Amino acid sequence: MKQLLEELQSLQNEVINIVSSVPEKNYSQQFHPDLSPIGWHLGHCVYTETYWIREQLHGQQTIDNSLKSLYIPELSKKQYRGAALPEKTELLEWAQTTQSENCELLASIINEHNSHQLLENNYLIYFLIQHYSQHIETMVMVLTEMQLQKPDFDYTNTNNLKPEKLIPKTQTIDAGRYEVGLSKMNFAYDNEQPSHSVKLHSYNIATKPVSNSEYLQFINDDVYNKKTCWSDEGWQWINATQYKYPHHWRIANDSIYYGVNHDGAYSLENNAPVHGLSFYEAEAFANWRGARLPHEHEWEIASIKNIIKQTGLAWEWCNNTFYPYHDFSPYPYEGYSLPYFDGKHYVLRGGSRHTKGCIKRTSFRNYYTADKRHIFAGLRLIYD
Template sequence: MSSLERLARYQRLVLDLVTDEGTDHYSHQFHPDLSPSGWHLGHCVFTENYWIREVIEAQPLAAANRDLYVPEFSYKPARGQQLPDFHDLIDWAGREQRENSRRLQQLQHNPRRHPLLRGGYLHDFLIQHYAQHYETLCYARAQRQLQQASAVPVRPLPVRRPNARDAVTLAGGDYAVGQTAPGRPYDNEHSRHTITLAGCRLAHRPLSNAEFFGFMEDGGYERRELWSDAGWHWLQTAAVARPGYWRCDDPGHYFQVSPAGAERLRPGAPVVGINYHEAAAVAAWAGARLPHEHEWEAATRSGLLQGRGQVWEWCANAFYPYPGFQAYPYDGYSLPYFDNAHFVLRGGSRYTRRVIKRPSFRNYYEADKRHLFAGVRLAWDSPPA
């Protein structure tokens, strides 16, 4: 499949998802951290237009679209009210996508190609941009389902406790992390470099629903000693006692909600919908810790980890620049988030497209965010006695 065919596939993926939302939901904001689905579609198309038409072809874009679809210029709670009519938006998006594909095809044959076109960089950049917004649209749909879904018949969850004896060993030594290949990697993945690890043990799979339920049943949300100062402060303010995608119809009878609606909680499936603070607290409860992202990547590249790609996995460290970091192709993707307030997640979820499920991909969010399809994989410094 050519790069243009792959881009067309992702264009259609997002367009179809928003089309399916329909007039009743496309302009509604279902969570304070998430924009309406119609805005995401418009933003993706505007981003195409910006890089292809304004940057490469030097054709200025309409100010009205810039003011609506560039996040820095658009107040999130007001975005839904500013969106065009649903049918006008869908028609405009489809036309612009087709026109951008046509322009890219012509630009490919230009002997003096723009640097962004070399090696298919812009194609991959736009594909990944669509892929990330596809998952964000799934977050928004899951939040809508949380407000609408009815309970499903459930059975009580069993209580399980994680066991370090089931972990896999990552030997101490030197490991290569990051990515240098042209095209696909984002700026924060550059460049590939060697790090030295002391060695550790990591759970061979992400923490399960039954294991997280064990944390809940053991008073995990009430035990101050399990929480960092920041985590405890968040907990007192948020006043929660279960993962963000869990719901309880009867005491002790939980089900979960996904973009598809209410689902039974499978005891062995990864817990989803916890933030960094919850991940760190359940790790403390288990006598474990969160892995550093380098430990996660080294173990992944060594073929040690099972269950990857079911939930994003919180890592211990804040998002930071690799040695020699250079922002590219613009300052805003990574640079503003090297603030010690954003923490790294690795791996991907059920709704993450394959194009960004690579070992070097670095996701990053603030510690209090629970709308993510995020869970945790535990780590231990040394083998159990």
């Protein structure tokens, strides 16, 4: 228990440090239409822990309505959140004080051997740890977008990215019935439950995700302009957006691609997994190679069997939309998963370089609409 509380406090401090490091002029600025200002993420995380610890667990009704209207996502549109934030120093002081009080209250309630359902198997602590962890990755996205908006970089290329033809290296999974998901004995989000059996046909899955150099070959083969490789919806999207390379790539004066992350410009490694791709781009790449994206259960079983490599370096798009498992039950609230079972959100598995270890479990289901490419997402192929 002490270790879990210390982990929560460490994540609280990390969010504080991220916001502290951002200049005042940028702290409330929205850098991408799908991302909130970085200061909002701190306020939202602190509001969320306060709601669950004080209101739901302890029975207090002490949260100011102004906090609810700003930090409950459904009550606050992203484009207006920055203007509603308090000054940076004020938010930081409130956040640190509130976090400290919340941790003391939570420890006190636990020491009283409270039998509240939220404390069963340490559920609430795990929930808050993972909530902070997910927002930290999103905050890295915000910092990356801040860098991407710079007009130019003082960049000297040190590692020329070279195109490489993809030579499939695969492992075969035999047809059969397999267990996926997690039981309630383990911490899991509602959409990961319950554990259940699925029937899979035999398939050959790539041992590694698609690399930067392999994706450069896709670009050089002009696949962004080849209609036959794109779905109808994807072709409409790429013609409307006119994207020509991954979201996190830029082109130097010498026509060499380089990457941009939260720290600025960097040289792209040839063998590193590509990221900054939409589902449409991932799907087009798979079609170009005569392959397909995995169903999430195919990915999960391959991960459980430990036959796929370089997982957790880039989220990996799957070919199925996000859906509820049989006997799905929303918990601890309906808003985490239920609104996204809409047939428009596709599943991603694995995690990125910026994903915390607690999220990188084989059963974790991420989900975004097919057009999103600001996330750290790439792909892995399956050959039938």
